[in-house]
Amino acid sequence: MSSSVSPLAPKTVPDMPTIAGIRLATAEAGIRYKNRTDVLLAVMDKGTAVAGVFTKSKCPSAPVEWCRAKLKGGKARALVVNSGNANAFTGKTGRASTALTAKIAAKAVGCSEGEIFLASTGVIGEPLDATKFDGVLGRLAEAAEPGDYLAAAKAIMTTDTFPKVATATVKLGKAKVTINGMAKGAGMIAPDMATMLSFIFTDAPIAPAALQALLKNGVEDTFNAVTIDGDTSTSDTLLAFATGAAAEHGAPKISRASDPRLKAFVKAFNQVLANLSEQVARDGEGARKLVEITVEGAKTKTSARKIAMSIANSPLVKTAIAGEDANWGRVVMAVGKAGEPADRDKLSISFNGIRVAKSGARDPDYDEAQVSEAMKAPEIAIKVSLGLGKGRDRVLTCDLTKEYVAINGDYRS
Amino acid sequence: MSSSVSPLAPKTVPDMPTIAGIRLATAEAGIRYKNRTDVLLAVMDKGTAVAGVFTKSKCPSAPVEWCRAKLKGGKARALVVNSGNANAFTGKTGRASTALTAKIAAKAVGCSEGEIFLASTGVIGEPLDATKFDGVLGRLAEAAEPGDYLAAAKAIMTTDTFPKVATATVKLGKAKVTINGMAKGAGMIAPDMATMLSFIFTDAPIAPAALQALLKNGVEDTFNAVTIDGDTSTSDTLLAFATGAAAEHGAPKISRASDPRLKAFVKAFNQVLANLSEQVARDGEGARKLVEITVEGAKTKTSARKIAMSIANSPLVKTAIAGEDANWGRVVMAVGKAGEPADRDKLSISFNGIRVAKSGARDPDYDEAQVSEAMKAPEIAIKVSLGLGKGRDRVLTCDLTKEYVAINGDYRS
The missing domain is CATH 3.60.70.12 (L-amino peptidase D-ALA esterase/amidase)
Incomplete structure (x- = not known):
């Protein structure tokens, strides 16, 4: 067990009723x-x-x-x-x-x-x-x-x-x-x-x-x-x-x-x-950020799930979030490696509601300071719009921190 | 660029001849x-x-x-x-x-x-x-x-x-x-x-x-x-x-x-x-160990490749190696998640030539001290024998260290 409680833990614990039987x-x-x-x-x-x-x-x-x-x-x-x-x-x-x-x-x-x-x-x-x-x-x-x-x-x-x-x-x-x-x-x-x-x-x-x-x-x-x-x-x-x-x-x-x-x-x-x-x-091991990834505009819900999972499991996306870096380039990378239908030039990406990429390039209104401030939040919502269809899905993950490596580098010994 | 050279860098650099044209x-x-x-x-x-x-x-x-x-x-x-x-x-x-x-x-x-x-x-x-x-x-x-x-x-x-x-x-x-x-x-x-x-x-x-x-x-x-x-x-x-x-x-x-x-x-x-x-x-980012994963006895070479890659890409396997922990349980996990044919009770696993698991359980001759010593080497060879067929393949990877997280947590900023 880790010595300190995750900063993302719920603030309250519900009263649990009994259940007959x-x-x-x-x-x-x-x-x-x-x-x-x-x-x-x-x-x-x-x-x-x-x-x-x-x-x-x-x-x-x-x-x-x-x-x-x-x-x-x-x-x-x-x-x-x-x-x-x-x-x-x-x-x-x-x-x-x-x-x-x-x-x-x-x-x-x-x-x-x-x-x-x-x-x-x-x-x-x-x-x-x-x-x-x-x-x-x-x-x-x-x-x-x-x-x-x-x-x-x-x-x-x-x-x-x-x-x-x-x-x-x-x-x-x-x-x-x-x-x-x-x-x-x-x-x-x-x-x-x-x-x-x-x-x-x-x-x-x-x-x-x-x-x-x-x-x-x-x-x-x-x-x-x-x-x-x-x-x-x-x-x-x-x-x-x-x-x-x-x-x-x-x-x-x-x-x-x-x-x-x-x-x-x-x-x-x-x-x-x-x-x-x-x-x-x-309570992801070493997690400091809860990350919600929504993919919309995919060909199908299954396709959206695969792309969302590709983003959620990318070590480079996860370490960027740990570093409070809105590195949408890595999100593009993860979309690209999913192997699902995607058109680079139709992609839009937002972090916590701030659109950073639009139509396959940096959003003209991109404001580094504004995005950097938003990335300090403990909960990060990444939304990717593919612009291809009506497939939509959402997955949850967390960031990848040095603490994860520490926890898993000496768990057994 | 990282400030220090990977400890796994080749000790010598070849003299490069010229090439006409x-x-x-x-x-x-x-x-x-x-x-x-x-x-x-x-x-x-x-x-x-x-x-x-x-x-x-x-x-x-x-x-x-x-x-x-x-x-x-x-x-x-x-x-x-x-x-x-x-x-x-x-x-x-x-x-x-x-x-x-x-x-x-x-x-x-x-x-x-x-x-x-x-x-x-x-x-x-x-x-x-x-x-x-x-x-x-x-x-x-x-x-x-x-x-x-x-x-x-x-x-x-x-x-x-x-x-x-x-x-x-x-x-x-x-x-x-x-x-x-x-x-x-x-x-x-x-x-x-x-x-x-x-x-x-x-x-x-x-x-x-x-x-x-x-x-x-x-x-x-x-x-x-x-x-x-x-x-x-x-x-x-x-x-x-x-x-x-x-x-x-x-x-x-x-x-x-x-x-x-x-x-x-x-x-x-x-x-x-x-x-x-x-x-x-x-020269993997933050790498301290070069890891060679050989899978043999798979149904086919393609199946062996998929299982080897599942092991090579497992964050839990990679962090265990960073911690010099011969955590073969995580190797089993990675074999299992690959989705390829595998029979738990036929699996054998070795680290640097020392067999740690045999026929789906810990090797009777397992010696923790001997294995721990072997895991200190800069090059780790993991061999997995599936016992199903003649498919064999080999992939190279490295461990996952805190340094990887540090490098990628602040690459862009």
Whole structure:
């Protein structure tokens, strides 16, 4: 963990309500860290639906493989998350360690192993000693209470500088339902669920298939539109749990994602995802600037996304922003290297609303002093207009600072 | 320019012979830098063949567009290179500036504008005042002499910390021919000719089409297999000039790249390209380690290249190397994110010949102290064995240091 909190951290932390059917507990299992919690157990009531999306890495971690397999059952009774060791690239030992953790958790909670979901985050390539969970999970299952979500978010942190939580309350039918979420991640963040863990909990009664569809749609413009360094983790996991407890006070049971009664819920659900994924960008390793990149006028939204990601992942663009330099030449470079349709002489670029380039050249009204002043802001919005079509997209990233290099140059040792 | 020479710079600089038919001159045109040369004029004898490969950026610079168009003629009489301003993304002004430079050069040398080749490197997005060349190029054309290639290499530097030259002498038929090359580039280097300028000169009598084929084949495993930061410049240009003067002392005229008499020449030509491209990696901005990544056992060579590039461009791998940390977990991550066929449980990884991972887990013989000692070397060889097929490839890169961030965080301002 970094010693100081990111200057981009949210100024306030929301009060997190409890969610009927969910109980939480954390402990110090001593996996890697000293004097901090490093294991989270979430216990769910019977009947809780589960959905998940994972890293697209060709070399996923053992816990990712475990969750993918168990997701087919659609039901969850417990989630075990440890920080400090990702249990990734640990071969047979990794699979054995995952199976043992699930066995210990199933016994502690009193359910089948197929209802246990697992996530591990931290260093990769080191064996995880699952026997450390023996005893710990039993005590946690007894101690679990409806809830300190902030404490839970703290237990899953690695290089994060602040815990990430978000909440929303919304009507489903005539009943009030709650959505709580937490996330961790700070480096190795890229689209396709890169080095990031996030867990969403709700009391809404939503069937597994519908929840899966909501989650898949929801991540597209939130978690999948955030990049810190373009590196994709072997462990990215986003799980959503719906206990259905709100059915007791009148919430309708939802079996299809297209159900019109879900409209407000979907909006709130996506806001929670957006809020959490923005917090991940705000806690990018070494970040001093939150950077929003909007590409408009592309041939398609997909094309706009590729160009926005090319800009967001360019080390030269990111270091320029760290240096408070409105170096739009490098933005042009990143547009050009994306390989997507672009016409140099139609490009316009603005930084925080100040247009610096127009029709393929420096804006005639360009005022270096004005732009330099604008670049001092902690939040930088880069807008690129391609002038080719109606494709538009937006991604979030952060700057690339010496601190990023320092954090990652001696993380393992 | 950085103040100190890269610790990875070659210990010796070769004596560069002259090449019949080529004359060089440099000057201080004051484009951007003070008290250093920033313009190079190379004058070629009539009949010189030219070939070129360029950036694949969708937003290429005006000089790149100029060269591409003029390459069709196949003949060159002069090359003008300026450093300090890339004349990229400068709209109509850029095209006008390029045309004016060519006009001034054609007048100075006494040839048509179609025989003038241009390259500009430096900041992008700033108009280039071509009137600064007026007078300068005329004086250079008069002063041009057979040759100080090292002085020429110095005039084209930007953030480079040392000039890059290479030379080879080889038999073509029974005649001795010479190949001289120079390059610049230190950041914004990625495959597909990224922010890099390189010029090759030979007295061999090779027709334009054959020279073009040689060049295209030659860059594939040399310049296109080098990456510093994954960023692709708008200005990458590699031009080769063959004066044909060696025909006077018996070298056969070559019209096809497949001519068997070319065998030794091709080998020497590719060695010059390999030498120069390795020097570019050795001068990566802020680099303290030269990193060679070999991927073997891939399905195909193309697949091996993609995986090697994914590793080479991973900020997390690069920062780990900067921290002298044999973090093979991050290598696994980079293999996984490449999207190419890979089987986690068949992966083996070594650093400088020491195997750290085997069959998808830490090598049983792993010795942290031994590996840590090996990571202190200035040259790091990472080998990844996928165990799937016979595809093999190799790329060069460097580490990612705080110095890279410092150089690029205040380059323009």
